[in-house]
Amino acid sequence: MTPERRTQETPQDKTDAFQEERSRLNQTFQEIDNQLSQIGPAYYGHDFVEQLLEEKRQEMRQRLTLLSTEPYFGRLDFQESGKQQAPVPLYIGKRGMDRKDTSDPYIIDWRAPVASLFYSFTGGEETVSYDAPEGTIQGEVHRKRNLSIREKELQRVVESYVRGGDNMGLSDEFLLYRLGEKKDNRLRDIVSTIQAEQDKIIRAPRHLALIIQGAAGSGKTTVALHRLAYLLYQYQGQVRAERMIIFAPNTMFLDYISGVLPELGVGSVKQTTFADWALELLGQEIHLAEASSEGARWFSLGGERPPIDDSTPGRFKGSLRYKDWLDAKLREFEAAYLPHQDMEAWEGCVLPFRLIREWFEVEYRHYPLAMRRERLLGRMNRWLEMQLKERIHDAKIRKDRAKTGKHRLKAYAKKLPEADALSFYKTLFDRPDPSLPETLAAQTKALLRKGAVMPEDLPALMWVRQYMHGPSGSFDHVVLDEAQDVSPFQIALLGAMMTEPSFTILGDLAQGIHAYRGVRRWEELAEVFPEDRRSYHELRQSYRSTFEIIEFANRILPFTDTSLPPAQPVFRSGEPVKLIEVQTPDERILAIVSFITENRRRGMNTIAVIGRTDEACAKLAQELRRAGTEVHLIAEGQSQYRGGVSVVPVFLAKGLEFDAVLAADVDPVHYSQDPQDAKLLYVACTRALHKLTLLYQGSPSPLVSAT
Numbered sequence: 001m002t003p004e005r006r007t008q009e010t011p012q013d014k015t016d017a018f019q020e021e022r023s024r025l026n027q028t029f030q031e032i033d034n035q036l037s038q039i040g041p042a043y044y045g046h047d048f049v050e051q052l053l054e055e056k057r058q059e060m061r062q063r064l065t066l067l068s069t070e071p072y073f074g075r076l077d078f079q080e081s082g083k084q085q086a087p088v089p090l091y092i093g094k095r096g097m098d099r100k101d102t103s104d105p106y107i108i109d110w111r112a113p114v115a116s117l118f119y120s121f122t123g124g125e126e127t128v129s130y131d132a133p134e135g136t137i138q139g140e141v142h143r144k145r146n147l148s149i150r151e152k153e154l155q156r157v158v159e160s161y162v163r164g165g166d167n168m169g170l171s172d173e174f175l176l177y178r179l180g181e182k183k184d185n186r187l188r189d190i191v192s193t194i195q196a197e198q199d200k201i202i203r204a205p206r207h208l209a210l211i212i213q214g215a216a217g218s219g220k221t222t223v224a225l226h227r228l229a230y231l232l233y234q235y236q237g238q239v240r241a242e243r244m245i246i247f248a249p250n251t252m253f254l255d256y257i258s259g260v261l262p263e264l265g266v267g268s269v270k271q272t273t274f275a276d277w278a279l280e281l282l283g284q285e286i287h288l289a290e291a292s293s294e295g296a297r298w299f300s301l302g303g304e305r306p307p308i309d310d311s312t313p314g315r316f317k318g319s320l321r322y323k324d325w326l327d328a329k330l331r332e333f334e335a336a337y338l339p340h341q342d343m344e345a346w347e348g349c350v351l352p353f354r355l356i357r358e359w360f361e362v363e364y365r366h367y368p369l370a371m372r373r374e375r376l377l378g379r380m381n382r383w384l385e386m387q388l389k390e391r392i393h394d395a396k397i398r399k400d401r402a403k404t405g406k407h408r409l410k411a412y413a414k415k416l417p418e419a420d421a422l423s424f425y426k427t428l429f430d431r432p433d434p435s436l437p438e439t440l441a442a443q444t445k446a447l448l449r450k451g452a453v454m455p456e457d458l459p460a461l462m463w464v465r466q467y468m469h470g471p472s473g474s475f476d477h478v479v480l481d482e483a484q485d486v487s488p489f490q491i492a493l494l495g496a497m498m499t500e501p502s503f504t505i506l507g508d509l510a511q512g513i514h515a516y517r518g519v520r521r522w523e524e525l526a527e528v529f530p531e532d533r534r535s536y537h538e539l540r541q542s543y544r545s546t547f548e549i550i551e552f553a554n555r556i557l558p559f560t561d562t563s564l565p566p567a568q569p570v571f572r573s574g575e576p577v578k579l580i581e582v583q584t585p586d587e588r589i590l591a592i593v594s595f596i597t598e599n600r601r602r603g604m605n606t607i608a609v610i611g612r613t614d615e616a617c618a619k620l621a622q623e624l625r626r627a628g629t630e631v632h633l634i635a636e637g638q639s640q641y642r643g644g645v646s647v648v649p650v651f652l653a654k655g656l657e658f659d660a661v662l663a664a665d666v667d668p669v670h671y672s673q674d675p676q677d678a679k680l681l682y683v684a685c686t687r688a689l690h691k692l693t694l695l696y697q698g699s700p701s702p703l704v705s706a707t
C-alpha cells in the first residue's frame with residue numbers, strides 16, 4: 001500500500017494529541033489505582049502459604065506504585081497483517097501491566113518482543129515485523145509518539161511518525177530534547193530513546209560473545225546495562241541476576257553507573273573490577289604491590305614513560321602466549337606430582353606405585369588437582385584401614401601397625417605438594433626461564449618474595465587456582481566494559497568458567513589509554529572464541545556531546561594511530577569549542593575559576609577541570625580552593641563520584657561525562673604529538689556534553705593547533 005500524503009501537523013493537531021494522551025493517562029491512573037486497591041492489605045501473620053502469596057502481592061504493589069508516577073513513555077499504533085481490526089495503540093513502559101478484567105496488555109514492557117518495533121522502526125518501512133514466541137509477526141506502523149510523563153503529569157507529546165504524514169522519516173525531536181538535558185552525578189537509563197542500532201545489540205541472542213567497538217559517547221555502557229535487563233526478561237528461568245557480572249575499570253566508575261540497573265528493575269548483579277574480584281577469590285595472602293599505582297607508572301609525561309611493546313609486563317602477562325606457557329608448566333607439575341615409589345605401610349605391607357598412579361591418573365583424572373590429592377589420600381587411608389582389619393588380628397599389634405602406617409602415610413602426603421596457586425606461581429620464577437623476558441622475571445620474583453603481585457599477575461594466579469581447585473562458580477552472562485583495557489588472558493579465564501560463551505564486550509580503541517595492558521585490535525580478544533560464537537558490531541553515532549565537540553574531537557582521532565572512522569554526531573548544536581591562551585600561572589587559575597563560575601551560573605550541574613597527571617590535579621585543586629572555589633579532587637582508588645565540580649586526571653575521567661569540561665595545560669609538554677597523548681586528549685574532550693574549553697600557556701598542543 002502506498003501511504004497517502006497528508007498535510008503537516010498543525011498546532012491544532014498537537015493540542016488534540018495532547019488532549020487524547022492526557023485522557024488516556026487519566027484512565028491509566030484509574031486502572032492502576034483499581035488494581036492497587038484490589039491487592040488488599042499486607043499480611044504480617046505466620047502462615048507460610050500466605051507469606052508466599054504476600055511476596056507476590058508485594059511485588060505487584062511495587063510494580064504498580066512504580067507505574068503510578070511514569071506509566072509509559074511511548075505509543076506505537078500497530079496493525080497486524082491479515083487481521084481485520086484497526087491499528088491497535090500499544091503503550092510502552094519500563095514495566096508491563098495487564099488489564100484486570102480481560103488480561104489484555106495495558107502497558108507493554110519495553111523488553112517484550114512487540115516493543116522492539118518501537119525501537120527498530122525507522123520511518124521508511126512499508127511493513128515491519130518482530131519475532132514473537134509464536135513466530136514472526138508482520139504488520140504496519142501507523143503512528144509513533146514519544147510521551148514525557150513526570151510525576152504523574154503529561155509534559156510533552158512528540159508525534160515522531162504518522163503514516164501518510166508529510167515527514168516520512170522519524171523525527172529526532174524527542175531524542176534531541178533528552179540529550180539537551182543537564183546531567184547529575186549518575187548515568188541514567190535510556191529506555192524511552194534507545195536507537196535502532198543500540199536495540200539490535202540489546203536484543204542480540206544470549207549465547208554469543210558480542211564485541212562492540214563504539215565511539216566515545218555512543219552509549220556502550222548504557223547499552224550493556226539495558227542488555228542485562230533484556231536477557232533477564234527474555235530468558236526468565238535460564239538466566240539469573242546473581243549469576244551475571246559486570247567488570248568495569250574502577251570502583252568510582254561502578255558508583256557512577258550504579259543507578260541504571262535499579263531503574264530498570266534489576267537487582268543483585270555483581271558489579272566489580274577484575275582485580276577486586278580476583279583478589280577476593282584468591283584469598284587474604286595475596287596482595288597488590290604498592291608499585292601497582294597506574295598514575296605514577298604509566299601516565300607521567302611523555303619522556304618519563306616506559307616504552308610499550310610485547311614484553312611490557314601487562315601485555316606479556318595478559319597474552320595467550322603467557323597462558324600457554326603457564327599451561328605447559330602446570331602439565332609438567334602434574335606429571336611430576338606423584339613420587340615414583342610404593343607406599344609401605346609397615347614391613348611387608350605395600351601399596352604399589354602402579355595402583356597409586358592408577359587411582360590418581362585414571363580414576364580421579366576428571367577432578368581438579370586439589371580434589372585429586374584429597375581423594376587419593378582418602379583412598380590410601382581406606383586401603384590402610386582395610387589392611388589393618390584383614391591382616392592383623394591381635395589388637396595390640398594392630399594399634400602398633402596403625403601408628404606406623406599413619407605415620408608413613410603422612411610422610412607420603414608431605415611429598416604431594418599442596419595445590420596452592422601462589423606457592424606454585426612462586427616456583428615458576430625460582431630459576432631463570434628463557435621463555436620469560438629477563439627483567440620481567442626478576443621483578444616478579446622480587447615482588448613474590450614479599451608476597452606481592454602486580455595486577456597483571458592476577459589472571460595467571462586465577463588460572464592456576466582454577467586448574468587446581470576447579471572454577472569458582474559460573475556465570476550466565478559477563479559484561480566487560482572499557483574492554484580495550486582488558487587482556488586476552490582475562491577473557492580466556494572468564495570463558496573457561498562458562499559452558500557456553502555469553503559475553504558483552506564493549507570498548508573504544510581510540511580511548512585505549514591503558515595500552516600497556518590492553519589490546520590494540522579487537523581480533524586479539526575475538527581469537528579466544530570460536531568463530532560461530534562471536535559477533536562484532538560498531539556503534540559510530542555519538543549521543544553525548546554537541547556537534548561542535550564531536551567535530552573537534554574527531555580531528556584528534558588521526559593522531560591516535562587507530563585508523564578508526566570519525567564519530568558521527570547527532571545534530572545537536574551548541575557553542576563552539578574554545579581554545580584559550582593564558583600568559584601566567586595566575587592567569588591560568590583565574591581563567592579556570594571564571595570557567596567554573598560562569599558555567600555554574602548557566603545551570604551546568606557537573607563541571608570538570610581535567611588535568612594531565614594526578615600530581616598536577618592535586619596541585620590545581622589546592623590552588624582553586626585557595627582562590628575560593630570548592631572542588632572535588634578525584635584520585636586513584638576513590639570509590640565515589642560526587643558530581644558538582646571535579647578536578648580529575650584525564651586517565652581517571654574515562655567513562656565519565658560532565659556538562660562542561662575544561663581541559664587544562666593543553667600544550668606540547670602535556671600533550672605531545674604521540675598516540676598515547678592523543679588518546680588522552682581525545683578522552684578529555686569527549687567527556688563534555690554541552691561545553692568544552694581548552695587552556696594552554698605558551699603554545700597549544702600540536703594535537704589541536706591544526707584543528
Ligand SMILES: Nc1ncnc2c1ncn2[C@@H]1O[C@H](COP(=O)(O)OP(=O)(O)OP(=O)(O)O)[C@@H](O)[C@H]1O
Pocket residue numbers: 175178179188189190193194195198214215216217218219220221222223508511543544654655656657686
Ligand atoms: N539512545 C540514547 N538516548 C539518549 N541518550 C543516550 C542514548 N544513547 C546514549 N545516550 C547518552 O549518551 C551518553 C553516553 O553514554 P555512555 O556513557 O553509555 O557511552 P559510552 O559509549 O560508554 O561512552 P564512553 O566510551 O565515551 O565512555 C550518556 O549520557 C547516555 O545517557
